[in-house]
Amino acid sequence: MTSLFSSFNFFASGTGIILTCAVAAAMILLWDWRASLIGLIVVQFGAAAVALQTGQIEAQLMIVQVCIIALCTLILAISIAQAPRSPTISQSGNWIMRLLMLILVYTALRLFDFNFSLPFPNAIEASDALRMTVFFIWISICALLTLGLSNSPLFTGVALLLWCVPAHVFATLLLPESGVSVLIGIVELLIALGCSYLILTESLSIKQRPIVSTDITFPVEGRRMLTDSSMVPIGEMTTMDIPTVPLTAEARQAMTGVTLPQTAPRGTILSDTNLTDKPPRINRAQAAQSRAAQSRAAQSGAKQSQKNQSQINQMQANLSPSDSSQSHPRRETLTPGTPTQANPTQADPTQNNQKWVRSGSPLTRTNLKAAQKPLTDSLPSRQVDQSSPDQYSPNQSLPNQLAEEVQEPTQPTPNLFGTSTHLDKDYINSKAEPQQKSKKEKTGLSRLFNRRQKDETDLPKDR
Amino acid sequence: MNCFDPATLNSPNISLPLLILGGLFLLALITYIFRSWEWLTTSVAAVITGWLALWLWNLDLSAAPIQLSLLNRVIAPTGCLERLGFMLQVHPAAIPVLATSMALACIAFVLTIRISQGHSFVPFTLILLAGYALLAMLVSGPVAAPLITPLLLVGLSSIGIYILQAGRATRSDGPLRSLIPAVLTFPLFLIASWYADRLALSPRDPELMNIVSLLLTVGIIVLLAPVPLHSAMADVAETAPPIVTMLLTLLYQLALLHLIYRVLTAYPFIPRTIPLEFGLTIAGVLTAAWGGIAAAGAEHPGRLWGYAALHDWGLLIMLLGIPGNTNWQIVLFLFALRAISMLTAAIGLSAIEHASRTFDSEWLQGIGKRMPWNSAAFLIGGLGLAGFPLSAGFTGHWVGLMTVASNDWRIAAVVMVASAGVVIGFIRMARTLYGPLIQTRLLNENPVGALLAFVGILISASLALSPQLLTGPIESALLALSR
Numbered sequence: 052m053t054s055l056f057s058s059f060n061f062f063a064s065g066t067g068i069i070l071t072c073a074v075a076a077a078m079i080l081l082w083d084w085r086a087s088l089i090g091l092i093v094v095q096f097g098a099a100a101v102a103l104q105t106g107q108i109e110a111q112l113m114i115v116q117v118c119i120i121a122l123c124t125l126i127l128a129i130s131i132a133q134a135p136r137s138p139t140i141s142q143s144g145n146w147i148m149r150l151l152m153l154i155l156v157y158t159a160l161r162l163f164d165f166n167f168s169l170p171f172p173n174a175i176e177a178s179d180a181l182r183m184t185v186f187f188i189w190i191s192i193c194a195l196l197t198l199g200l201s202n203s204p205l206f207t208g209v210a211l212l213l214w215c216v217p218a219h220v221f222a223t224l225l226l227p228e229s230g231v232s233v234l235i236g237i238v239e240l241l242i243a244l245g246c247s248y249l250i251l252t253e254s255l256s257i258k259q260r261p262i263v264s265t266d267i268t269f270p271v272e273g274r275r276m277l278t279d280s281s282m283v284p285i286g287e288m289t290t291m292d293i294p295t296v297p298l299t300a301e302a303r304q305a306m307t308g309v310t311l312p313q314t315a316p317r318g319t320i321l322s323d324t325n326l327t328d329k330p331p332r333i334n335r336a337q338a339a340q341s342r343a344a345q346s347r348a349a350q351s352g353a354k355q356s357q358k359n360q361s362q363i364n365q366m367q368a369n370l371s372p373s374d375s376s377q378s379h380p381r382r383e384t385l386t387p388g389t390p391t392q393a394n395p396t397q398a399d400p401t402q403n404n405q406k407w408v409r410s411g412s413p414l415t416r417t418n419l420k421a422a423q424k425p426l427t428d429s430l431p432s433r434q435v436d437q438s439s440p441d442q443y444s445p446n447q448s449l450p451n452q453l454a455e456e457v458q459e460p461t462q463p464t465p466n467l468f469g470t471s472t473h474l475d476k477d478y479i480n481s482k483a484e485p486q487q488k489s490k491k492e493k494t495g496l497s498r499l500f501n502r503r504q505k506d507e508t509d510l511p512k513d514r
Numbered sequence: 515m516n517c518f519d520p521a522t523l524n525s526p527n528i529s530l531p532l533l534i535l536g537g538l539f540l541l542a543l544i545t546y547i548f549r550s551w552e553w554l555t556t557s558v559a560a561v562i563t564g565w566l567a568l569w570l571w572n573l574d575l576s577a578a579p580i581q582l583s584l585l586n587r588v589i590a591p592t593g594c595l596e597r598l599g600f601m602l603q604v605h606p607a608a609i610p611v612l613a614t615s616m617a618l619a620c621i622a623f624v625l626t627i628r629i630s631q632g633h634s635f636v637p638f639t640l641i642l643l644a645g646y647a648l649l650a651m652l653v654s655g656p657v658a659a660p661l662i663t664p665l666l667l668v669g670l671s672s673i674g675i676y677i678l679q680a681g682r683a684t685r686s687d688g689p690l691r692s693l694i695p696a697v698l699t700f701p702l703f704l705i706a707s708w709y710a711d712r713l714a715l716s717p718r719d720p721e722l723m724n725i726v727s728l729l730l731t732v733g734i735i736v737l738l739a740p741v742p743l744h745s746a747m748a749d750v751a752e753t754a755p756p757i758v759t760m761l762l763t764l765l766y767q768l769a770l771l772h773l774i775y776r777v778l779t780a781y782p783f784i785p786r787t788i789p790l791e792f793g794l795t796i797a798g799v800l801t802a803a804w805g806g807i808a809a810a811g812a813e814h815p816g817r818l819w820g821y822a823a824l825h826d827w828g829l830l831i832m833l834l835g836i837p838g839n840t841n842w843q844i845v846l847f848l849f850a851l852r853a854i855s856m857l858t859a860a861i862g863l864s865a866i867e868h869a870s871r872t873f874d875s876e877w878l879q880g881i882g883k884r885m886p887w888n889s890a891a892f893l894i895g896g897l898g899l900a901g902f903p904l905s906a907g908f909t910g911h912w913v914g915l916m917t918v919a920s921n922d923w924r925i926a927a928v929v930m931v932a933s934a935g936v937v938i939g940f941i942r943m944a945r946t947l948y949g950p951l952i953q954t955r956l957l958n959e960n961p962v963g964a965l966l967a968f969v970g971i972l973i974s975a976s977l978a979l980s981p982q983l984l985t986g987p988i989e990s991a992l993l994a995l996s997r
Contacts, residue, residue, distance in 0.1 A: 170708055170709065202687055204686055211693060214698065218700070218701035221704075222701070222704050225708045229599065230598065231665070234656070234662075234665055234666075235665065238668045238672070241669050241673065242693065242697065244672070245672040245675040245689075246690070248675060248679065249686040249689060249690055252683060252686055253685075253686050
């Protein structure tokens with residue numbers, strides 16, 4: 052290892068120092084976790100080489116420092132590998148901004164002669180001291196810039212370690228016999244462990260959603276959602292069939308002013324045991340009775356229909372991307388009364404197609420998927436006439452069927468999914484089981500759709 | 515000095531630092547193994563730390579060694595432990611810090627019996643407690659004891675991350691930012707120690723004195739985390755469990771006050787060479803003002819509490835900058851009241867957080883109708899941090915403002931206006947908490963929780979009406995520190 056330093060003596064030369072400084076700047080410019088971690092090791096190596104050049108320090112100490120930083124980067128890299136690919140939610144600006152920041156800092160350093168000098172033992176030559184001063188100051192500035200530009204555990208961890216690199220070398224030079232170097236090494240490892248833990252918890256709380264530039268929604272809204280840890284993207288639910296109920300004008304009117312349901316604690320880690328509350332019960336006898344007296348109850352059924360329709364539309368608005376009609380062809384076939392095709396304005400382009408649900412929703416993903424099985428599939432086949440949507444009877448519309456089947460719970464439910472704690476898990480599962488076949492039938496399309504979604508979500512270099 | 519030699523474990527003498535640190539580490543290990551039995555571990559930890567707090571507070575270092583008949587050992591109270599270049603000893607100045615830390619931990623454990631703050635809370639807190647005890651007992655180290663403290667604080671902050679995040683899938687800004695001040699400052703203290711060594715050789719060198727003063731002043735101000743380095747406090751209060759927030763904030767700040775006292779005692783030339791007072795006053799005014807402004811606009815209860823604590827901390831920073839010997843008495847008085855207010859607020863806030871499912875706005879609305887005592891505890895504790903009349907913090911703020919006003923009345927006026935901002939924030943919060951109830955499924959508060967909240971309110975009210983209750987303990991602590 053000692054020979055390694057001697058073979059890389061280049062790092063201690065003027066060009067080597069400039070190169071190491073450039074690597075530190077490139078870490079900011081590229082803003083990529085791989086570049087940052089590799090750059091961190093390179094900077095530590097360069098700092099060790101520069102310190103060794105003075106001849107006032109033992110090579111073993113520098114080797115230990117390089118090993119510690121390598122271990123720290125390994126810890127961080129393992130956490131990154133454990134975390135799903137996600138963009139950093141704490142945006143660092145784009146590369147142009149970072150470049151301008153670097154230029155600004157460099158220009159400021161050149162223009163203003165700070166005449167700053169670090170203390171060095173007398174045995175160190177003035178030229179070496181000057182070189183190390185410039186090097187350490189630049190590394191420290193890069194660390195502060197990284198710290199200022201980022202709020203993510205990874206880059207903050209890298210910045211803190213970068214800050215520790217010159218401090219570590221410097222402490223070894225100034226206080227060689229004190230054992231402070233060992234303490235700094237321990238502290239570096241603790242910082243890396245802490246940040247790696249936070250990387251993992253961050254990945255639990257935040258899922259990514261690509262910000263589609265062509266989306267009608269202003270990207271800032273998407274970014275706001277990304278920064279809101281309570282929001283989980285619907286992208287995770289792309290395999291689910293959303294109840295395909297048309298968006299009528301009345302329903303949209305009912306939706307006005309409807310806010311996102313917030314019934315669950317923010318940021319809680321959920322389990323299936325959350326589904327313990329009283330569910331909305333299905334009274335099949337009542338449903339049969341209602342079917343028999345369908346014509347009698349047409350008028351009252353229509354009112355109930357509107358109510359349930361607004362509920363489902365609200366749920367649809369909360370859960371499904373508006374453009375999902377393209378990927379869910381059945382939506383159009385199920386249009387009762389006022390078909391979407393007949394009234395194209397219903398496909399409201401201003402609706403945010405990146406709808407989100409609260410991460411704290413007591414529905415787990417598994418149960419949510421089960422709950423999102425097409426409700427139409429659970430209805431008698433006569434009610435779903437996919438081939439002739441125009442012949443669909445308003446009296447037999449999906450909301451009417453739901454009105455028959457769903458009995459209101461004791462507590463008012465503003466939204467089916469908003470009050471998802473009321474959903475009966477057993478009922479959901481019992482409803483979900485018969486759907487396996489239809490799901491398999493759609494596997495090809497769903498897979499294709501998911502692939503497309505995945506490609507869209509395949510993000511960003513910066514994470 | 516009769517330091518304990520680890521090589522002679524058969525020696526009949528056990529030094530007190532070894533007993534404290536070893537006991538806490540052993541307890542941490544045991545409680546970690548049984549961490550899923552949270553009720554049991556918190557109870558045991560509460561009993562032990564409470565007993566330690568009482569015992570240390572009443573400890574007479576001049577007394578004869580204590581015989582441990584069970585272990586057939588003798589505890590030497592003044593015995594020291596020397597290891598890895600560190601020398602630890604229970605000296606008189608360390609006793610109030612140790613006892614206060616243990617008492618705070620004990621209270622936190624008692625509160626955690628009822629509302630869980632995470633499975634790892636007890637073992638990690640015990641390790642942190644051992645770390646802070648080490649800082650208090652540190653007599654000398656590889657470099658001068660006060661100057662190595664920031665480096666050790668980095669390690670303690672790193673360990674604190676785990677219980678602040680507590681496995682919650684929430685933002686990690688708070689725990690992450692809590693690392694930054696200590697990491698940024700430890701190189702300054704190390705460089706200062708190098709200059710301080712030079713200064714010992716030429717004690718009259720003004721240049722060296724200037725450099726040491728400058729480095730330590732900047733380091734202290736950054737460690738105090740005033741605005742704009744304050745964000746950790748509000749972020750932690752928003753996302754971390756309230757009791758953990760209270761405990762770690764107070765432990766860190768107590769260690770910081772002890773550090774400042776030791777630095778100013780060891781390097782008395784600092785105020786003469788560098789305008790430390792000016793720097794602390796500016797930092798304090800900014801912090802108190804921003805705390806008030808931000809609290810007026812805060813809607814999240816945790817964040818509001820964090821900003822109120824920030825405002826109070828700003829006043830305390832300002833008082834640190836006031837010259838004179840009497841200011842330390844006021845600082846300790848204000849810190850004690852701050853601890854009481856934060857504790858009262860944490861009792862209420864933890865119960866509210868538990869019931870409102872992590873401060874969900876729908877569940878928070880009208881929660882005071884079902885949890886009147888806990889809501890009141892939160893409001894009274896928060897208002898105490900603003901120095902609201904008839905709250906625990908009132909007398910401390912009043913004395914602090916009078917002291918500040920005696921130097922510059924305009925600064926006191928700014929703090930008063932900022933306090934009004936905090937009060938506005940809590941009035942808004944009171945309207946939310948006691949407004950119309952939305953979630954009718956919300957259960958009434960637990961009787962034990964209500965009792966704890968009542969006790970917190972009672973203590974706050976008692977100190978508001980009779981602040982002289984704190985005079986004795988503060989004078990004892992100040993006397994011990996000055997020895």
